[in-house]
Every structure is written in structure tokens, then in C-alpha cells.
Amino acid sequence: MKKIAIISDIHGNLPALQKVLEDLESRNISDIYCLGDLVDFAPWGNEVINLMKAKNIPCLLGNHDERIAYDLPIIPLSHHSEKETANRFVAINHSKKYITDENKQWLGSLPLNLELTVPTSKVNLNVLLVHASLNSNDEYVFEKDNKEQMLQELKNRQINIVCMGHTHYSYIQKTEDIWVINVGSVGRSKEADRKATYGIITFRDEEILPEIVKVDYNINAVADAIYKSEIPDFYADFLLSLD
Template identity: 60%
Template sequence: MKSVQIAIVSDIHANLIALEHVLADIDNRGISQIYCLGDLVDFAPWGNEVISLVKKRGIPCLLGNHDERIAYDIAVFPLEHHDAIETANRDKAIAHSKQTIYSDNKEWLGDLPFSLTLTFRIDGFFKRVLLVHATPISNEHYIFEKDNKQSIASDLINGDIDAIVMGHTHYSYIQKESDVLFVNCGSVGRSKEVDRKASYSILTISARDVEAEIIKVDYPISEVAQAIYQSEIPDFYADFLLQS
């Protein structure tokens, strides 16, 4: 049966080393179609380099909430799930990005689309995959595995969407709700999962179905942590990576 494979990455957060390892893994699998769900910047030293690599590879990319904040110099507001320590470090890290991301890269980020719908025609059947950073209506809200998805699934079915792929939470999962496949591809550069490995997803699209797989990639986390320690980015983000 004919099928198409695509790879989807998200939430690189300026971690160039993790991104390079993920792209090498995708290349080794012979997958040529790669999409990015956004959040290229903040929390590691290589924001400009990550943007340059995504541009060089011609990877279609969405506007993540961190990308939007840097592109438009949006004020930073505290998040309910962050304590005072993380809030203070987050403010410093984002301020660093605002100062160091090149103006042309900010302009490029600001022009990124909010979402993408991919339509595949295979053996006469159409399959549609919606790509978002966080949710179909917000790049700030969270959809976790435990959350009720019935209303979202209903809206997607009405739009003839077979699968939705998102990031933002930094936790990967695959879940079916009302015949809609929900996929969170996790985070390439700042996974919140126990192993801290770089995470991405592969979708296999056929006339019969859309199937997903979560891929975990090893990379030298200690090398990234040391680079953060040696930069002006708060040590908080290196300590976080080393908590695996």
C-alpha cells in the first residue's frame, strides 16, 4: 500500500546540538519532508544558528509563542505553573534573546504562519493533517494527554481533519479521540520528559489511515549545559537539562 512519511519537530529552544542530531536521524531514515511547529528561540545559546539552519534546510515552520514574543518584542508575563525562581530566570533568558537575535531573523520569525494544513491524496483518498504549535486557536494554551479532547475533535472532524500535531507542552504523546489522531511530538531542545532526550514524531500517511511514532534521540546534553553555563543565559536552564 502506498504511503507518505513526514517528520515533525518542535520546541528547539535554541539548542542547535539537539536539532543537528534530530535532523541527522531523520536524514538517516530517508525522510525528506520535515516540518517545524515553532519555538526556535530562548533558553540555549544558539538562537540565530537554529534559525539559520531551519532556513538553510528549507523547513516549513510555524510561529511559536516564544518566536512571536521575540519577533514583536512582546512583554513577558508570569505563568501560573512557574514559581518565582523560574519566573525570574525566564525573564532573563527571554531578555537575552531579544538583545541577541538578529533583526532579519526577528523579521523572518514574525512572518511565520500560525498553522498549516497538509492535504495528501493517496490512491484517490484525501488525508488531512493540521499542524499547530499549541492548539488550533492559540499558541499559548496547553493540550496535555490527560485533557478532554472531545470538543476539539468534533471541530476537527467538521473540518475534515484526520490528525493534529502539536508541541508546546514539551511532553510527547499519541492519542486517538473520535477518529482524530492527536500527536504531541515533544521537544527537540528542552524536553520535560525524564530522559531529556530530543523528541520528534514521524507520521505515516496512507489511504487507510494516519499513523504516528514518537522518536527519541540521544545527544550530548552535558555539552549543551556547559555552553549555557558559559553564556549569559541563566544557569537554571543548564541545571534543568542535567536533571535527567
């Protein structure tokens, strides 16, 4: 039996990441992969990157990481309000200013996707890790979306499982023996409880057993740190707006 953990979208939230890593240690899971978006929206972007480097956790290049690594322009998103757009510009520019050159270079070295092969007693199972979707680092793939084209491409590539993040909403779907898993967000979950969220996949012979895990962390302390930083209060208010 083999277990792997998939984390994503930390967004500078070091306390949430630390609690997730503690949870994984308690489960004795050492195979950990990160789907990207280490930076923006909380004050610990450098600390998150340094921890990932220290732990040798393989990471993908998320869209936020890409923007910071290559100093890409900030483009307004159609689904954001005027208020969120204004705050987003300030928060991302904060990361551009404070993420160290060394860490920017490290972010720029990260791959856009990663394919894992998990051997079993009869077949090899193939796992594809992406940040957002198979074809884009910015595309949102929600649970309700039609995935026919994506599933066909996965079938053609003989992929058994695809794991993604980006939306900050977790879900598990199985269609035609292909698993589509969104592992949610460690540091900026949009789910009602705002808990740090990640995924575990257990491989028991040819059986695939995915699960979504939610971990408590001190949201109030993170919000207080944002209020005391140059990051807009908007992002602290969001964490505290439990539905």
C-alpha cells in the first residue's frame, strides 16, 4: 500500500501550511507534492518557499508563482469585483517587492506539470499533477463543469488520476475509471469553513482511494498578521468571513 499527499494554493499562509505538514507527519505520509501558488495574500511568501525547499517537496509553478517569478503584468479578472481587483493589485505588487531574488529564481525553475507512475502488482497507475488544468495555468475547472474533452485527453495519455488546484474548492469525481481530484487550498480556501484543505491518495494494489482532508489552524492569528502587514485588509476579512 502506498499513500501520497497533494497540497496546493498556500498563498503565503505559513501557519496553515505548518498545520498541514504536522497532520501529514502524524499520518506518516512523506510523499508530498505541491501544485503551486505559494505566494500572495498572506505575509509569509518567502517563509513558505523556504519551507518547501527545506522539505524538498516537489512543486509546480502556479499562476501566482509565475507572475512573481517573471514579473508579469497583473491583468484584471472578469469574475472579480472592482474592490477585489484593486486589492489584488496591491497584494501582488507587495509580493513582487518582498519575495527575494533567490526565491523568484527558484519559482521560475518549477515545472508546469508533473507525471507520477505508481507501480502495483498488476499494472502501473499514472497520476498527472497540474495547477489549474491540462492546457492552462489560469483555467478554472469546477466540479459542475463538462469534462468530456479533458477526460478524452487523459484517456489518450493513459492517465488514471489528474490532480489540480487553482479554484480553492475541493472535489473528487470518477468518470470512466478516471479520477479527477481538486485538492482545494491550504492557505485560502473558499469553502465555507475556510479550513486548510488538501488531498491524500491511497493505492492498495490496483484500488485507488482518494480523500479530501481538512485541518484546523489559527485563522484569527493569520488575519491579525495580515491586518498588521502592508497586504490589504480585504484578505484578512475574507478569511474571517466564515459562511
